[in-house]
Amino acid sequence: MSIDAHPPVPVVLKDTSERPSAVFQAVALLVTALYAVPMLYVVLVSLTPDGEWVGAWPSHFEFSNFSNAFLSANFLRFFLNSAIVAIACTVLQVLLSCAAGYALAMLPIRGRNLMMLLLVALLVVPPEVSIVPLFVMVSHLPLVGGNDMLGNGGQGLLNTLPGIMVPHLVSALAIFLMRQFYISLPEELGDAARVDGAGEFRIFLEIYTPLVKPAVAVVGVFAFQSAWNDFIWPLVTTSSNDLRTLQLGLTVFFQENATQWNLLMAAVLAISVPILMMFLLIQRYFQEGALSGAIK
Amino acid sequence: MVPASEPATPGMSSALARDDMLRRKRLAGELLVTPAFAVIAITSIVPLMLSFYFSFTHYTLLTAPEWVGFRNYTAILRDPVFYEALKNTLAFAVSQVGIGLVVVVLVAALFNGHLYGGPVMRTIVYLPQAASYVVVALVWNLLLDPAVGPINAMLNRLGFSPVYFLSDPFWAMPSIVVMSMWRNLGYFMIIVLAALKSVPSELLEAAKMDGANAVQRFWTISLPTIRGVVTFVGITWFLGALQMFTQSYVMTNGGPVNATRTIVYLMYDAAFTDLDIGRACAMAVMLFLLVVVLSLVLRFIFRSKEAA
Numbered sequence: 001m002s003i004d005a006h007p008p009v010p011v012v013l014k015d016t017s018e019r020p021s022a023v024f025q026a027v028a029l030l031v032t033a034l035y036a037v038p039m040l041y042v043v044l045v046s047l048t049p050d051g052e053w054v055g056a057w058p059s060h061f062e063f064s065n066f067s068n069a070f071l072s073a074n075f076l077r078f079f080l081n082s083a084i085v086a087i088a089c090t091v092l093q094v095l096l097s098c099a100a101g102y103a104l105a106m107l108p109i110r111g112r113n114l115m116m117l118l119l120v121a122l123l124v125v126p127p128e129v130s131i132v133p134l135f136v137m138v139s140h141l142p143l144v145g146g147n148d149m150l151g152n153g154g155q156g157l158l159n160t161l162p163g164i165m166v167p168h169l170v171s172a173l174a175i176f177l178m179r180q181f182y183i184s185l186p187e188e189l190g191d192a193a194r195v196d197g198a199g200e201f202r203i204f205l206e207i208y209t210p211l212v213k214p215a216v217a218v219v220g221v222f223a224f225q226s227a228w229n230d231f232i233w234p235l236v237t238t239s240s241n242d243l244r245t246l247q248l249g250l251t252v253f254f255q256e257n258a259t260q261w262n263l264l265m266a267a268v269l270a271i272s273v274p275i276l277m278m279f280l281l282i283q284r285y286f287q288e289g290a291l292s293g294a295i296k
Numbered sequence: 297m298v299p300a301s302e303p304a305t306p307g308m309s310s311a312l313a314r315d316d317m318l319r320r321k322r323l324a325g326e327l328l329v330t331p332a333f334a335v336i337a338i339t340s341i342v343p344l345m346l347s348f349y350f351s352f353t354h355y356t357l358l359t360a361p362e363w364v365g366f367r368n369y370t371a372i373l374r375d376p377v378f379y380e381a382l383k384n385t386l387a388f389a390v391s392q393v394g395i396g397l398v399v400v401v402l403v404a405a406l407f408n409g410h411l412y413g414g415p416v417m418r419t420i421v422y423l424p425q426a427a428s429y430v431v432v433a434l435v436w437n438l439l440l441d442p443a444v445g446p447i448n449a450m451l452n453r454l455g456f457s458p459v460y461f462l463s464d465p466f467w468a469m470p471s472i473v474v475m476s477m478w479r480n481l482g483y484f485m486i487i488v489l490a491a492l493k494s495v496p497s498e499l500l501e502a503a504k505m506d507g508a509n510a511v512q513r514f515w516t517i518s519l520p521t522i523r524g525v526v527t528f529v530g531i532t533w534f535l536g537a538l539q540m541f542t543q544s545y546v547m548t549n550g551g552p553v554n555a556t557r558t559i560v561y562l563m564y565d566a567a568f569t570d571l572d573i574g575r576a577c578a579m580a581v582m583l584f585l586l587v588v589v590l591s592l593v594l595r596f597i598f599r600s601k602e603a604a
Contacts, residue, residue: 028406032417054444100332107325126539126587128560129580132567133346170335200324229428231542236568247430251546272427279426
C-alpha cells in the first residue's frame, strides 16, 4: 500500500475539543486558587510590619521580618542542624540504597529472595511503631554520651545530631526503588566490561550507576525531605535548644509567640523554600521516571 | 548461572575462570548489600522486636524491664480514652481518604485535559506536599484563626459569627482533615495523573469518534484502566493517615478534650509524658497490628473486586 493511498487529513477535521473547555478551565483555576491564595496570604503576612493588623494590606513591605525571625529565635542554629542532618542522611541513604539495590538487581548474592521479602514487608511497617524502642536503644548506646559499657549512666545519642539521623540512615523503599531501576538495565553492559577486565566495583560505580542518575535524584530528594521534614523523632530525642531542628524550633516559636504571625510566616517561608526548590528541580524526573516505575 | 550444569565445551581452565568470576560477583554483591541490611537490622528490625518485648513488661527507663504479661494491653483496653483515640484515628483516615480519593481522581482528570497554564496550575497544587506537616499546620493555624484568619474574615463578611475551628470539639478534627487533604492532594494527584497518561489514546480516540463526550470517556475508559493505581493510592494514603500525630500536636495539642488525640498521640503521651515505655510499646504493637491487618484486608477486598 502506497503512502499516498490516503490523502493527508484535512485541517477541517482538526478536533475542536482539543481546545480547553471554558467550564474545565474555570474549575481548574478555582482549584489552583484554593492553593495560590493561601500561599500569597502567607507571603503577605510575612511582609507585614510589627504592630499592623495581620491580613490587611501592609503599609509597606517589611523585609527585615526574615532576618528578625532568624535572629529572634536561634533559627540560624536550627537551620544548620537541619541542614547537617538532612545532607548527611541523604548522602548515606543514596550510597546504601545504590549499593544494595545494585547488588539485589545484578549480582548473584545468597539470600536475595529473603532480602527482597524483608524489604517488601518493611514497607508495611509504620515507622511510628519503632520510635519508642529506638529511643530506648539510642539513649542506652554503650560508651557514648556518658554511658558506661552497659549503656547506663548517661544519655547516649540523645541531644546529638547523629542521634537525630538514626531513623533516616536507610530506607527500604529507597533500596527497592533503586533495585527496580538497576534491574531494567541490560546485563550485557557489565559482562562486556568484565571481559575487558573491569572490577566489580568499577562496573557498579562507573557503568551502571551513571545510568540511573534520575533515580538517584529522586531517592536523594525523598531522603532529604524525610530528614528535613521529620517532626516526632527530633521532638522526643532533643531537649536542648541548641539541637533543635527547624521543624521543632518553628513549633516551639509558635507555642511561645503565637501572635507574632508576621515573623512566624517569614520563618515558614524561609524554611520551605529549599525543599520546594528541590521538588521543582526534580519534578520532571519524578513524573516521568520514578512513579511510572514504582507504581506497578 | 551454575557453571557445572553448562556443557563443558571450552575446557577446564575457562570453567575455572567462570567459577572464579561467579565467586567474585557474589563476593562483591554481598559486600555491597551488607551495610544497608546491617543498618536496617539495627534501626528497624531490632526496634520492632523490642517493641513486642517491652509491650509485655513494666518498664520506666529507670529500672530494668519487668515481665507483666498482658497487663499493658488490658490497661489500654480498659481506658475509655483509647477508644476515643481509635475512633478519632479511624475517622481521620476514613474521611480524609474517602473524600480525598474522589477529589484526587477528579482533579487529576481535570489537569489531564488541555488547559491554558495547565503545568503551572499543576505545580502550584503540587507544592504543599513538599513542605512539612509542621509548616502546613502553622499556615492553617493562621488561615483558621478566629481573629486574623481570612476564613473567619470571609464568614464575618457573610454575616456569620466567628468559628473557633481549632478550639471547638466539633470543628477541630474536620479542620485537621481538610488541612491534611489540602497538603496531600498534589502528591497523589501526580501519581493518578501518571496513570491517566498511560490510558491507551487509541481507545479514547475511538470512543470520541463514536460520539462519547469527555465525561463518558473518563467514566467508561479512563477510570476502569487506572483502577489499580487508584486502589494503590487509597490504601497507601489510608495506612499513612492511621499514623497521624504531627497535625494534632502542632494545631490542637490533641484537644480540645481529646477530640483530636490519635493512637500515635497516646503512644507519645505514654512514653514521653508518663514515661511508661511498656504501655507505649503495647500501643505501638496495637497500631502495628491495626495497620498490617487493615492492609491485608483492604488488599484482599480490592483484589477480589478486581477479579470479579
